[in-house]
Amino acid sequence: MRQEPADDTDFGFARVTRAEKARRVRQVFDSVARRYDVMNDLMSGGLHRLWKGALIDWLRPRPGMRILDCACGTGDVALRLAPLVGRAGSVVALDINASMLARGTARPHGGRVDWLVGDAQRLPFADRSFDAYTIAFGIRNCSDLDAVLAEALRVLRPGGRFLCLEFSRLELPHLAALYDRYSLRFVPWLGQQVAKDGAAYRYLVESIRRFPGRQAFAARIAAAGLAQVAHRDLAGGIAALHSAWRI
Numbered sequence: 001m002r003q004e005p006a007d008d009t010d011f012g013f014a015r016v017t018r019a020e021k022a023r024r025v026r027q028v029f030d031s032v033a034r035r036y037d038v039m040n041d042l043m044s045g046g047l048h049r050l051w052k053g054a055l056i057d058w059l060r061p062r063p064g065m066r067i068l069d070c071a072c073g074t075g076d077v078a079l080r081l082a083p084l085v086g087r088a089g090s091v092v093a094l095d096i097n098a099s100m101l102a103r104g105t106a107r108p109h110g111g112r113v114d115w116l117v118g119d120a121q122r123l124p125f126a127d128r129s130f131d132a133y134t135i136a137f138g139i140r141n142c143s144d145l146d147a148v149l150a151e152a153l154r155v156l157r158p159g160g161r162f163l164c165l166e167f168s169r170l171e172l173p174h175l176a177a178l179y180d181r182y183s184l185r186f187v188p189w190l191g192q193q194v195a196k197d198g199a200a201y202r203y204l205v206e207s208i209r210r211f212p213g214r215q216a217f218a219a220r221i222a223a224a225g226l227a228q229v230a231h232r233d234l235a236g237g238i239a240a241l242h243s244a245w246r247i
Helices: 018-044 047-059 076-085 098-105 145-155 173-194 198-210 214-223
Strands: 008-011 014-017 066-070 090-095 113-117 130-136 156-167 227-234 239-245
Touching: 008 018, 008 198, 014 018, 018 047, 018 098, 018 173, 018 198, 047 076, 047 130, 047 156, 047 227, 047 239, 066 076, 066 145, 076 090, 076 113, 076 130, 090 098, 098 113, 130 145, 145 156, 145 214, 156 214, 173 198, 214 227, 214 239
Parallel strands: 066 090, 066 130, 090 113, 130 156
Antiparallel strands: 008 014, 156 239, 227 239
């Protein structure tokens, strides 16, 4: 049984209450929504698009599937999934930030996407509603990781797939110092120049350091009740894909 966590959590390198983290995270994404997609391309050199493609390739979506893309942001993953599941299927794109969803709904897509403001920790869906659950670069921004995983399990049908794309720990030690300098110094500076909010991007890079490592996260996924937990490293461990199934 999942243990109820203490009422404090990480917000970057700071410790705050879970309620305060939720408030601050909303503020971060409200602030950066307008330039969010541009910043993603600049920060990763476009690699985030390949990583999201790798998530979709591993999922292998089929026509007729019903998929929940949680913490969808501006809809990168949802908009790629929609044409693959076709008109017989559907993709629900859920995010807690209306400002991020507004950017997504303005983008063209080739299939059905249902956009919904909602909390990954308290999903507004019945049990066993989806064939697959995806979450890309969003889970570390949630105040209660175990609640997110429990909700993912609850809304998946038996045989349903969980896939999470998230930043991880660099596996190449000789590059770690260079990566730290780039992410902790250059990214906030770039965020200030492009999105006019360096503090928001300082939080985003700090939150990567506070997210559990691969094995610890795998243990959390398994503890939530998901099975056949596996992961794949991307770009030497800068990011990782985490897969599991509801059985």
